[in-house]
Amino acid sequence: MSPNPTDTHSCCAPARTTPVAQASPVPLTNTGPSAPAPEAVSALLLQPGGSFRMGNDDDAAIPGDGEGPVREVTLAPFRISATAVTVAEFAAFVDATGYRTEAERFGWSYVFAGFLPGPLRKQSPRPEATPWWCAVRGAFWNAPEGPGGSTADRRDHPAVHISWNDAVAYCGWAGVRLPTEAEWEYAARGGLDGRRYPWGDELAPDGEFRLNIWRGRFPTRNTAEDGYRSTAPVTAFPPNGHGLYNTCGNVWEWCADWWHTAHDARPHTDPTGPATGSAKVMRGGSHMCHDSYCYRYRVAARTSNPPDTGAGNLGFRVAADA
Ligand SMILES: [Cu+2]
Secondary structure, three states: OOOOOOOOOOOOOOOOOOOOOOOOOOOOOOOOOOOHHHHHHHOOEOOOOEEEOOOOOOOOOOOOOOOOOOOEEEEEEEEOOOOEHHHHHHHHHHHHOOOOOHHHHOOOEEEHHHHOHHHHHOOOOOOOOOOOOOEHHHHHEOOOOOOOOOOOOOOOOOOOOHHHHHHHHHHHHOOOOOOOHHHHHEEEEEOOOOEEEOOOOOOHHHOOOOOOOOEEEOOOOOOOOOOOOOOOOOOOOOOOOOOOOOOOOOOEEEEEEEEEOOOOOOOOOOOOOOOOOOEEEEEEEOOOOOOOOOOOOOOOOOOEEEOOEEEOOEEEEEEEEO
């Protein structure tokens, strides 16, 4: 695999094309067959499917991201989790299987510089184009800011530093799968047509915060007006019309599809994306997004990363056939 981040990746989705010496990860051989306890897997919401208008052509669309053209997509019924997979759920998977994530096997993952103490911030390499990310040795889902960190106070937050490959391993254990990009967008739109956010067109109707993004001035000052500087609990803020929480903001969410941008306007039925590629689709934006540089917390926005990449703003939710 040869990731090519320059034309496909947004500035809040750093690719593992690595400013640090990178060892090959240990192969994925350690997922056991043990079945999950029922409470270890998010409840799945039935989505009736049918036709919807996918994508966005309006002036908010980010050139090169392939948000448009708007096209009619018809989906069979499916199920999708109300929330992103939590730290507690991911911990249950790891406890049952001994699975080691790619962040652990590579030995590092990307952490936002502003979350790091001075010495760690200084010693951690940064990608040239996105210097607010630090490649932190020892950062992974259970130590999201690196060595000495813990998730004890955020078991109900989304698991982060999860690569696409890690997410697929979790799905295999839990008997679910990743949503296709079309399923993700259908569910995230919550029954509304052509709107910018899961609740409508206004970011903060009546001044009410509805999602966890960067507030203030990126990347130096996050006022956390919405209540959160980093991740929020998966059920923070009200759900959309289909019962899903935090599809936009909080953490980027992996989809099953390989990334491509050359969509056509013809109608599609149950699209699954290209057969091959070098990066996987991510949707929803994250607590790092700010409209001054990354207006990707809209429901039609999209970006991608190589499937081995993780970061402190990258998680997933799960789906299943109906
Ligand atoms: Cu962003």
